[in-house]
Amino acid sequence: MLKLDQVSVRYGSTIGVERVSLHVREGELVTLIGANGAGKSTTLRAINGLEPLASGTIRFDGHLVSGATPAAIIELGISHCPEGRRVFPQLTVRENLEMGAYRRTDRQRARDDMERLLDKFPRLRERIKQTAGTLSGGEQQMLAIARALMSRPRLVMFDEPSLGLAPNFVEMIFDLILEIRREGVTVLMVEQNAYAALEMCDRAYLLENGRIVKDGTASEMLADPAIRRAYLGG
Known part of the structure; x- marks a missing residue:
């Protein structure tokens, strides 16, 4: 479904990512692990068009998306849940959800989708008229x-979904991501909690200094002694 081929992103003379190649099959949950500054978030931002490529190509379902605008990429079926949540704090919960559907023309189906999501997230239904800035993390x-x-994505990217959350919310968020995957949405995730990410995913890529240095199935990565020492506490 998604294929990156030798993708590089640079910030002036600084390397964001260097010659990253990876793929995500339809229906998979794939995770990117690595230390802070390894290039994980940059990779997601390159996929959704927020970071221009210095070289390489990105294809989604056979379509070349490198160079496309973020709006066009959303319309193709890729959605991004960014690091730090980035909700619109002065807008209500309802208005934030409406912003997620701003490119859709099927307004009735969008309203139906909102109702379905509010059933899935009852806390949001309870707070539907509150401004997002007043919600807990x-x-x-x-x-x-x-x-x-x-936006009814076919692939959704999560960037550090557990960052800064209390343990009870972390478990809830991970359960929601697994439920989304079971419903047929493909998932690409960046997650600071490498152990939890590897427990959830099908496959993983390890980034170090902007480069992919290892990849494999979740069980292979969990069993790797070097990964266990560096990222899983032994």
Whole structure:
């Protein structure tokens, strides 16, 4: 479904990612692990058109998307739940969800999708008229996920979905991501909690200094002694 071929992103003379090649099959949950600054978030931002490529290509379902605008990429079926949630704090929960569907023309189906998501996220229904800035961190993360799903994506990218959340919310968010995957949405995820990410995913890529240095199935990565020492606490 998604294929990156020798993708490089640079910030002046600084390397963001260098010759990254990876793929995600339809229906998979794939995770990117690595230390802070390894290039994981940059990779997601390159996929959704927020970072221009220095070289390489990105294809989604056979379509060349490198160089496309973020709006065009959303319309193709890729959605992004960014690091730090990035909800619109002065807008209500309902208005944030409506923003997730701003490119859709099927307004009735969009309203039906909102109702379905509010059934999935009952806390958001309870707070539908509240401004997003007044929600707790976990509630904002739920809102960010629901907003990303409002575009009816075929592939959704999560960037650090558990960052800064209380343990009870972390478990809830991971359960929601697994449920999204079971419903047929393909998932590409960046997650600081490498152990939890590898427990959830089908395959993983390890990035170090902007480069992919290892990839494999979740079980292969969990069993790798070097990965266990560096990222899984031994």
